[in-house]
Amino acid sequence: MLAAVSCSLLGVYVVFRRMAFVGDAMAHTALPGLVIAHAQGWSLFAGALASNAVTAGGIAALSGGPLRRRGLREDTAIGVVFTAMLALGILLMSLRRSFLDFTHLLFGSILGVGTIDLVLLGAVSIIVILCLALLHKELELSSYDPVYAEQIGIRTRLLRLLLLGLLALAVVSGIRVVGVILTSALLVTPAATAALLARRLLPLMVIATAIGTGSMFLGLLLSFPLALAPGACVVLLCAATFIVAWAWRRFR
Amino acid sequence: MFHYGGRHHHAKADASVALHVQDLVVSYPDREERALDGVSLDVSAGSCLALIGPNGSGKSTLCKSVAGLLRPRSGVIRIFGLPVGGCHHRTAYLPQRTEIEWPFPVDVRRFVLAGRYVHRGWLRRVTDADRAFVSGALSDLGLTSIADRPIGDLSGGQQQRVMLARALVQQAELLLLDEPLNAVDAETRDVILRVLSRLRREGRSVVIVTHDPDWGEDLFDAVVCLQAGRQVDVNACGHGHAGHHGGHRHH
Numbered sequence: 001m002l003a004a005v006s007c008s009l010l011g012v013y014v015v016f017r018r019m020a021f022v023g024d025a026m027a028h029t030a031l032p033g034l035v036i037a038h039a040q041g042w043s044l045f046a047g048a049l050a051s052n053a054v055t056a057g058g059i060a061a062l063s064g065g066p067l068r069r070r071g072l073r074e075d076t077a078i079g080v081v082f083t084a085m086l087a088l089g090i091l092l093m094s095l096r097r098s099f100l101d102f103t104h105l106l107f108g109s110i111l112g113v114g115t116i117d118l119v120l121l122g123a124v125s126i127i128v129i130l131c132l133a134l135l136h137k138e139l140e141l142s143s144y145d146p147v148y149a150e151q152i153g154i155r156t157r158l159l160r161l162l163l164l165g166l167l168a169l170a171v172v173s174g175i176r177v178v179g180v181i182l183t184s185a186l187l188v189t190p191a192a193t194a195a196l197l198a199r200r201l202l203p204l205m206v207i208a209t210a211i212g213t214g215s216m217f218l219g220l221l222l223s224f225p226l227a228l229a230p231g232a233c234v235v236l237l238c239a240a241t242f243i244v245a246w247a248w249r250r251f252r
Numbered sequence: 253m254f255h256y257g258g259r260h261h262h263a264k265a266d267a268s269v270a271l272h273v274q275d276l277v278v279s280y281p282d283r284e285e286r287a288l289d290g291v292s293l294d295v296s297a298g299s300c301l302a303l304i305g306p307n308g309s310g311k312s313t314l315c316k317s318v319a320g321l322l323r324p325r326s327g328v329i330r331i332f333g334l335p336v337g338g339c340h341h342r343t344a345y346l347p348q349r350t351e352i353e354w355p356f357p358v359d360v361r362r363f364v365l366a367g368r369y370v371h372r373g374w375l376r377r378v379t380d381a382d383r384a385f386v387s388g389a390l391s392d393l394g395l396t397s398i399a400d401r402p403i404g405d406l407s408g409g410q411q412q413r414v415m416l417a418r419a420l421v422q423q424a425e426l427l428l429l430d431e432p433l434n435a436v437d438a439e440t441r442d443v444i445l446r447v448l449s450r451l452r453r454e455g456r457s458v459v460i461v462t463h464d465p466d467w468g469e470d471l472f473d474a475v476v477c478l479q480a481g482r483q484v485d486v487n488a489c490g491h492g493h494a495g496h497h498g499g500h501r502h503h
Contacts, residue, residue, distance in 0.1 A: 016356050134375055141366050144356035144403070147347050148418075151319045152370040153340040154255025199357050199402040 001213050002121040004186060004234075005178050006170035008212030009086065011191030012205050013163060017143050020188050022064040026171045027183035029055040031089025034180070036107045039096060044105075045120050048172040055081050056164065058135040080101030108179030108231035117176060124169045131166055132205075134187035139163065140201055172229055177216070186212060189238040211241050254373030257340055269333065270426045270457030271295040271318060276327035278310075278317050287313040289481040295426070297429075298455040300448070300471055302462055304480035304486075311461040312348070315428040316477070318459075331426055335385075341370045342393035344424035346415050348431055354404050360414055361399045364389060367418035389417040393443055409440030416444060427451065429459045445471070 014023050016032075030048035037047025060076035093102050132139065141232035143154040149156050167187075173184040194207035219234030256481050271294065278288040290309045295301045298373075301463075303311045316322045318329055320336040331343055333486040341411060367389075390396050393413045398406070412432055419427055432444055448471055451458060460472075477486045 016353075025415070137366070137369055138374070140358065141369065144358055144363075145351070145366070147321060147351045148366070150321055151340070151343070151345050153255070153320075153337065153423075158384045195357070196258075199404070200359060200362075201357050204357050 001216050002118075002125045002215040003170070003173040004190075004212035005209055006121075006125045006166075007174045007183075007186035008190040008208040009128055009132055009205055010163070010167055010170050011187040011189075011212070012194065012201065013139065013143060014167065014187045015195060016190040019163075019167070020184065022078060023167055023171060023187045024080045024184035025054055026168055027175060027180055028056065028089075029082050029085035029247040030172060030175055031105065031180050032085055032092055032111045035096075035176070036087050037104060038105065039092075044176070045117065045172060047173060049168065050170065051085065052168040056168070057192075076079065100155050104179070106179050106181055107229055108175065108177050113176055121173045121176065128166050128170060128182070131162065135159070135162070171179055174229070175192075177235055182231050182235045185235040185238060189235070189242055193238070193242040193245045196242075196249050198214065211238065215241060217234075255340075256370060256373055257337055260501040268297055269294055270297045270299070270331070271312075271334075271459065272328070272330040273318070274328040275409055276314070276329065277319065277325045278313055278322055279325055286325075286481050288324075288478075291478070291481070291483055293359050293476050295457050295459060295474075296458055297332075297425075298452065299473040300458040300460065302460050302472040303474045303478065304462055304464075304475060305484075308480075309478040312430055312476055313481075315345055315430050315459065315461060318379075318426075319343060321345070341342070341422065342423045342425045343428065344419035344426070345428040346412075346419055346430055346432060348434070349411050349415070352403075352411075352415075354406070354411065356404070357402060359400050359402055360395060360406070360459065361386060363403050363414055364395075364417045364421055367421035370422060385421045385423075386417075389420045391419065392447065393417045398425070407437070407453055409436040412436050413440055413443060416447060420447070424495065425460045426454055427456060428461075429458065431463070432460065433462065433464075 033047035033051025058081040146156045174186045190212040191209040194204045215237035223230040223233040276291045279286045
């Protein structure tokens with residue numbers, strides 16, 4: 001539920017700032033960190049975060065500076081770095097000779113969440129909510145009119161970096177529940193559904209969070225008695241809500 | 253400490269010259285030729301300058317440099333005697349409409365309210381007085397009936413008026429308008445012209461980028477023409493402009 005709050009709230013920015021690709025990349029690049037942390041018995045949370053930091057550094061190095069003039073755009077840089085990190089993760093998994101150990105990394109494992117994880121998930125939610133609330137007007141303005149924001153002295157690059165940092169935190173908390181592969185659905189789908197139902201930022205965030213947490217709750221509730229993969233249930237419920245909202249808009 | 257840009261607003265150092273530009277050279281990192289090459293001009297307080305010239309001649313580049321969005325390679329820019337960034341709230345730049353992400357979920361009233369943010373800064377909420385400013389500007393520009401509509405629903409002319417409303421509530425003393433009359437409807441044109449003459453009466457200074465200097469002859473105190481980043485003689489420029497665009501743009 002905590003993971004759903006962080007992801008859904010940020011998801012609104014992800015959708016409207018067209019950052020879905022970055023969000024997806026962040027989820028996948030966490031893999032090598034997760035594998036190493038798992039193998040060594042370290043905190044999965046820290047492993048994933050370290051992994052994302054490496055990716056962010058790689059993307060910044062490739063897309064900024066002299067290479068940009070040669071036409072390497074940011075999405076290209078993300079594509080290169082994220083697939084490389086994903087491949088590294090798979091390589092590390094194959095070194096352990098058993099993919100079975102790692103299925104919960106790929107597909108999530110709600111059952112494995114301990115007390116420390118809960119504290120971390122809660123902390124992430126609080127950080128995300130605080131940052132979004134305190135910087136609401138600046139984040140909103142720099143999303144639809146970065147030129148004006150820059151002109152009145154708001155450092156839009158720093159805000160973007162902050163948003164990416166929050167995204168990294170939220171993605172890592174999402175991975176705990178639905179796994180590396182499906183995490184970007186927690187970001188994108190509730191926000192995309194909300195975008196069909198509201199046209200102002202705050203209501204959008206409320207609706208997205210309601211859909212995200214609702215799907216999380218129902219998905220987990222359904223998955224246990226039916227012995228289904230919890231992460232998949234949650235994501236499918238999000239997608240079902242989207243289809244209902246879309247149909248309602250279409251045939252109203 | 254809450255001000256954007258980390259700087260306090262300075263007192264006016266020199267009130268008589270709204271904008272002073274001297275030997276300005278600007279170049280983009282990915283291009284060989286200079287976008288602006290040794291441009292010098294002055295806009296005295298309370299006057300209106302038209303900036304004309306063909307596409308790509310550096311008109312928008314000049315506005316962006318003054319607005320602090322581009323860093324000049326060399327030359328001097330002073331706004332009321334202060335360097336760029338010394339007084340964010342005094343300058344308002346209206347970019348061409350394409351620079352804004354119109355589908356973003358925000359309504360007209362909130363969009364215009366952003367013009368007050370520079371007076372508030374980080375962590376501080378807008379006040380009732382700010383909201384009153386916004387209502388005033390919306391009615392001045394004939395936008396009251398669409399105040400609660402998302403900005404994604406607006407026509408081109410309405411978009412232009414919404415941007416002008418935001419610049420008005422900012423209470424900027426120097427306005428940089430980039431093609432405000434480009435492809436707008438007759439109603440918007442009339443509203444914008446009315447607001448411009450009012451701004452002039454109030455002693456605000458205005459720089460207008462336009463393809464067509466004919467529409468506001470009685471409004472402009474001076475005309476500067478740019479061609480390939482250099483200042484050229486206005487008469488020569490007006491001739492070239494007619495040939496370049498083949499006539500008037502507005503309806």
